[in-house]
Amino acid sequence: MFSRRQSFFSLAVQYFILIVGVLFAIFPIYFVVQASFRPGNQLYSTSLQLWPTDATLENYQYVWTQIPLPTWLWNSIQVAGVTSLIALAITVTAGYALSRFRFRGRGFMLNALLALQAFPALLALPAFYLILLRLQLLNTHTGLILIYSCGAIAFNVWNIKGYFDTLPYELEEAAMVDGATPTQVFWHIMLPLARPILAVTALLGFLGGFGDFILANTVLFEERLYTAPVGIWALQVGYRNPWGWFAASALILATPITLVFLYLQRHLVSGLTAGSLKG
Structure with missing residues (x-):
């Protein structure tokens, strides 16, 4: 009782x-x-x-x-979408290479990425401004996308590498025994298995580009180019x-x-390789 x-x-x-x-x-x-x-x-x-x-x-x-909120919203979607795709394309290949291949300078590269991740991004704002000024990319979405994409590399590479480390080597070896090339193994075996981490990386990249205010407010000057957070902030008088x-x-x-999350959540499933080596 x-x-x-x-x-x-x-x-x-x-x-x-x-x-x-x-x-x-x-x-x-x-x-x-x-x-x-x-x-x-x-x-x-x-x-x-x-x-x-x-x-x-x-x-x-x-x-x-x-007010031009539809324009600002479309600017944010464009910047965030392109940022997500570019960051994903760069980091998934880098993460796979650092996970599967052993080459000179690999350890230094991983440590360097880790050190970059520990560096506060806000302290780099003056450097970002000067870089875009030299490249004549101030007040452009291209410059904003460039910074967002490069800024996401350190975390995403480590994140994706860690996921690839959990996938068994036997899957690749079995595919190569059947005659697949390393490129075919990457595209047809590893990428489908890495769908959860790819979805997470794409979602984080989109959120980072869509919701950022400080950097966008620093490099964008014209109202027609504002992203949504900058435009909404400018409403106060x-x-x-x-x-x-x-x-x-x-x-x-x-x-x-919400729509992006609902679309990607069906890919956020772990254990896709469970039982893949059974038998």
């Missing part, structure tokens, strides 16, 4: 902690959603209301029609903060991220 009561109490505590955690996770989202429907850029009302009684879509109409516009824009910007 005592054991049953103890088990019930333990289960109740676990559910209580989970409920509190869910409330903490959901409340900021709810707060932004209700602020986006409040008229007059009100962040909240003085009276206790779970939902504004005078809810309106005027904030959404304004940010979509009166002096000490006036248009909270309703911010909230509506934030929810609109969350849509591409």
